[in-house]
Amino acid sequence: MDPARLPALAKPLVHAVLRRVHPDYFTHHPAAKAANQAAVQRLQALLAPVLAPPRQAHGPREPLEFVVRDGPGDALRPVSFAFSQRRARTDGEQQAQCARDLLALCRALGAAPAAAAVREIEAAIGQAQSASASASAGGAAARLRAARAREARANYAAGRAAAAAAAAAHAALLDGLRRAAWSPAAKTARPVLDRSRLFFAADVAPQRYADVARRIERQLPALDYARWCTLPVMVVSTWAAALRHGAPRYPGFVLMPCDVDPKEFQRYLRENLDEIQQQRRLRNAAHGVGPA
Incomplete structure (x- = not known):
């Protein structure tokens, strides 16, 4: 039974009521005529959903008062x-x-x-209710999917923003370290670390960058800085972390825990400086860069 037939099935019932x-x-019974006239007018408003869907019923819901023979x-x-x-x-x-x-x-x-x-109209009523329940469930599922999609998009955007902020903070920290002046050479007569050549491996926490840089700067004379001052330096957490299967993870870099x-x-x-310099020359040549 097609629930769309419900309005057509309801019209004979309305005619039977009328x-x-x-x-x-009830022309000979003025009081009954007036009562029925008021009730029929309200009845038409209340029957709007079934006679002219998808209109909503309107008007008061108080009982209808009819008079019948x-x-x-x-x-x-x-x-x-x-x-x-x-409702x-x-x-x-x-x-x-x-x-x-x-x-x-x-x-x-x-x-x-x-x-x-009666059986036919009750079947149509059942079909209409089933279709309504399915539509309601489908609408709820669609709303849930839409809410989850919005939440996923918001989480993705928040994750991207957090990653971008972390990357920007990391870059700013490194840039600050490289630009910071350690001490005027004229006052200290000590070598000054070129921080633009200082890099940190991923296993080194960013919170340690500043302390590590200062520790290296304090020890530059003892570290023979003049021998490797033109080479990039990769700071690693430990010597073991600088190797992969016995080979350096960062060829062409001076490694420093x-x-x-x-x-x-x-x-x-x-043991390694000559090899590092050779690796650096090969990398520079591959990228069209002059000697380090």
């Missing part, structure tokens, strides 16, 4: 009927609820349709 209570049938002769009987007070969440649910109320009104007025017609010992470093220079 045949029982239409004001024109009942019994022998011209006897009249008052009938009070209230539409459901439940529907969707148009389909509102339509099904309104059709169910209309069917109950027919029974209350003694204008119930044939059993086959954070807690460098001058004697160990001098031995390292004696």
Whole structure:
């Protein structure tokens, strides 16, 4: 049963109701005519969802007061009927609820349709409710997916912003270290570290950069700085961290642990400086750069 047929199935019920209570049938009973006229006007507003979907019902929900002919002769009987007070969440649910109320009104007025017609309209009501429930569930799922997508986009943007901020802070810290003046050579008569050639491996915490740079600067004379002052320096956490399978991780760089010992470093220079210089020349040649 197609729930879209519900308005067509409801119209015969409306006609059955009107045949029982239409004001024109009560011209000889002014009070009954007035009561039915007011009730029918309100009924039309309340039946809007099922007769002209997807309109919402409007008007007061107080009981409708009808007068019908009942019994022998011209006897009249008052009938009070209230539409459901439940607020529907969707148009389909509102339509099904309104059709169910209309069917109950027919029974209350003694204008119930044939059993086959009742079964057909009840089937249409069930289909309309099922479609409404599916649409409601689908809408909730869509809203949940949209909310999750918004959250994912926000988290991604926040992550990108945090990464960019961290990279900028890292770059600013390195730039500050390289630009900082350690001490005027004229006053100290000591060598001055060229911080533009100072680099830090990924395993060295950025919080240690400044302390490590100052420690290196204090020990420059003992570290034979004049021998490697034109080469880039890669600061690593330990000697072991500077190697990968026994080979240097950073060819062409002078390697220096954070807690460098001058004697160990001098031995390292004696054993590796020539090779480092050769590696640097090869790298510079590969990139079209002059000698280091």
